[in-house]
Amino acid sequence: MRRLRPSLWLFLLATSGAVAAEHRFPPPEFEAGHKLPITTTPEARALAWQYVDLAVLLGALGLALWLIYRRRSRRGVMWLSIFSLGYFGFYRNGCICAIGTIQNLALGIFDRSYALPLTVLGFFLAPLVVALFGGRAFCAAVCPHGALQDLVLVKPVKVPGWLEHSLGLVPFLFLGAGAAFAATGSAFIICRYDPFVPLFRLSGSMSLIGLGAAFVLVGLFVGRPYCRFLCPYGALLRLAGLVSKWRVRVTPDYCTQCKLCEHACPYGAMREPVAAPTHPEPPARQRRRLAWLLLVLPLAVGGGALVGRQLAPLAARMHPTVALAELYTEHLSSPKKFPPMTPEALSLERAEADPKALLAAAADLRGRFGIASTWFGAWVGLVIVIKLIALSLRPARTDYEPDRGACVACARCFESCPNERVRRGLLPPEALPPRPLPAAPVAMKKA
Amino acid sequence: MNPGPTTPAFSRRQFLRDGLRLSAVAGAAGLAGAMAGRTQAQTTVWQIDPAKCVRCGNCATKCVLEQSAVKCVHAFDICGYCQLCTGYFEPEPNELTTAAENQQCPTAAIKRTFVEDPYYEYEIDENLCIGCAKCVEGCTRFGNGSLYLQIRHDRCLNCNECAIARTCPGDAFRRVPVTHPYLLKTDTH
Incomplete structure (x- = not known):
């Protein structure tokens, strides 16, 4: 085919059907022995890297537990958050993340042909098992979504109880919906409507970037809006936290009932002591x-x-x-x-x-x-x-303590506690108020 | 006379908590065991089946990446090295030159070089290609079909749910084993 005249082209246009009959022209016969270039096939990211991701996750989880329970260090937790935001967020583009693995697992259970890589299983199970023993250490400093919101928080406002309780249902509903859509093999809505991944990738549709920006803006004043009111994996970890073996304790000694930790907690996770009602409800x-x-x-x-x-x-x-x-x-x-x-x-x-x-x-x-x-x-x-x-249910509490499920173990409350300050040598022991008298036994007994 | 934190050393609540935790750990272990066999399965990545691609143009716009991970690739062994390449030139071009108004490609991502009379070689510059499939349409409809779209795995994020696959009118996207991540057209002359 030397020179296809436009008229011939028009003829081709008219005759060619929708079905593509290809290989219309013979291959060239080069006289000078021209060598054909080869079609390149760049490889995907090496599989070995997924084990690196898993190792980083396990290492970060261990470090988070150590920082929260042994060092009781907010600064350490914050630096680990910054690392996680950098690695899992901006370097790995927020993908691979534990939040989305719920869907892979749901699809994997119902579709036997669906491949479930070891990393996905590990990312689903590791934070959950850690939460069963040591609370939400994953949320504290390993999850890039949590880290981002934790770091942008400037002036936390208290969310009223009724709003907190009703919006707190949303993560459980989102969890159910995400699992249902994934199990039918139709959509991964948890990934699709993730507000932060487009920010990590620095690309995405305008509406999603707008959603991410809105969450960040709200997050300036409301602590971790995504974690508390949307995150489906957070809902699972909340349940795990409720039955965890160890928990975050604000005071290393006794509670001075000073309320400082309640003010320090930006996530509304601190629960105040419940005094025995003056007119107890009849059982x-x-x-x-x-x-x-x-x-x-x-x-x-x-x-x-x-x-x-x-x-x-x-x-x-x-x-x-x-x-x-x-x-x-x-x-x-x-x-x-x-x-x-x-x-x-x-x-x-x-x-x-x-x-x-x-x-x-x-x-x-x-x-x-x-x-x-x-x-x-x-x-x-x-x-x-x-x-x-x-x-x-009527809770029984004599001291200020973090709610097992709601506490994301950010470690902010530790420094606020006068007893912790005495332990660190920042406050003389005489400055503490005396130990409170034990509460009346009536308040302790359950009906 | 310091009262216990909330409850006596061992309460009904704690018993319940221990029991629930134990069953949750058992459940997690069971899940891990049931799914362990599946982790041996081949990891998969997304790819376009060129036989099903309908060249609609979604690949250029629907990818979550700013620059789509889908690019045009060239099967040189299928190419006819035509002087009037229907993938390269607009229908009825003014003249067969590399001037922009003659080209199909909106970003001039196809490099046209003279080999020997009457043959020209066409190469894709992937940094310019946006995966719009205009050249693919021209080449498939009137030529040898040597230009076609593929997901480039050095760019693809391998999303759980490929945003292009969801909207592909030809249902051309599917998951393929990571060991054979391309669905290449090969010479069948």
């Missing part, structure tokens, strides 16, 4: 309330499951195959016109090529969504009622 009423809630529990779970089932068709549209099948059926009833070569026109073309397979795949997916969103609905009911039960 019968408490029992009746608990019985009611326990009765409501199966109803809420069942009701949630029913509502979830109704929402399944809506959720199924998240899957591109289902979305295309719906577009196709709509197109059949009222033909749609898209400009040629646009993604919509091309996907419709694919649907028309083999509508049977597409509709069958969509029907199969809708069935899976039916199951997944029923479970999700039941989960929502369960979470809400368990929250109500937890709110109805």
